Amino acid sequence: MSPEHIALVKSSFKRLQPRMNEFVNMFYVRLFDTRPELCLLFGGNIDQQSRVLAAMLDKIVKMLDAPDALVPLLRDLKSRHAAFKVKPEHYAPFGEALLWTLEMMLAREFTAELRQAWREAYDFLATNMR
Numbered sequence: 474m475s476p477e478h479i480a481l482v483k484s485s486f487k488r489l490q491p492r493m494n495e496f497v498n499m500f501y502v503r504l505f506d507t508r509p510e511l512c513l514l515f516g517g518n519i520d521q522q523s524r525v526l527a528a529m530l531d532k533i534v535k536m537l538d539a540p541d542a543l544v545p546l547l548r549d550l551k552s553r554h555a556a557f558k559v560k561p562e563h564y565a566p567f568g569e570a571l572l573w574t575l576e577m578m579l580a581r582e583f584t585a586e587l588r589q590a591w592r593e594a595y596d597f598l599a600t601n602m603r
C-alpha cells in the first residue's frame with residue numbers, strides 16, 4: 474500500500490471511532506444477511522464479538538505502516554481462526570461486508586480512492602490470514 478492510501482484508511486477509520494459500535498453491529502448484520510451460514514461459526518455473544526473485532530481493527534489499522542510487526546499479529550490471528558473453523562473462502566464475503574459497511578457509514582466521504590485504499594488494506598489482512 475502507498476503511504477497515501479495508508480493515511481486515507483487511518484483517517485477514515487479515525488472518523489468512524491465515535492460510531493464504532495454502530496459500525497461493527499451493522500457489519501455483522503450485513504455479513505449474516507448475505508451469508509447466513511457463517512452465523513453458525515460464531516459461538517453466541519455477537520456484542521462481545523463486535524467489541525473484540527472493533528478493538529482488533531483499530532490495532533491493525535494503526536499498524537498498517539509497520540508491516541513487520543503486523544504480519545506476525547495476523548499469523549497469530551490466522552491460527553486462532555483456523556481453530557474457529559474459518560475457511561479461506563470465508564474471507565471474501567467478510568471483506569465485502571466490511572466494504573459495504575464502510576460505504577454505508579461514510580456515505581459521500583467513501584470516494585473511489587478510499588474504497589481502493591480499504592480494499593488494499595483488507596487484501597493485505599486476508600492474504601496474511603488465509
Ligand code: HEM
Pocket residue numbers: 511514515516517522525526529530533550553554557559560563564565567598599602
Ligand atoms: C480478516 C479480518 C478479521 C479480523 C481482524 C478478525 C478478528 C477477530 C478477533 C479479534 C476475534 C476474537 C478472538 C481472537 O482474537 O482470536 C475473532 C474471532 C472470530 N472470528 Fe474473526 N476476524 C477476521 C476474519 C474473520 C472471518 C473471515 C471469519 C469467518 C466468517 C471470522 C470468524 C470468526 C469467528 C467464528 C470467531 C470466534 C467467535 C467466537 O468466539 O465464537 N473472522 N475474529
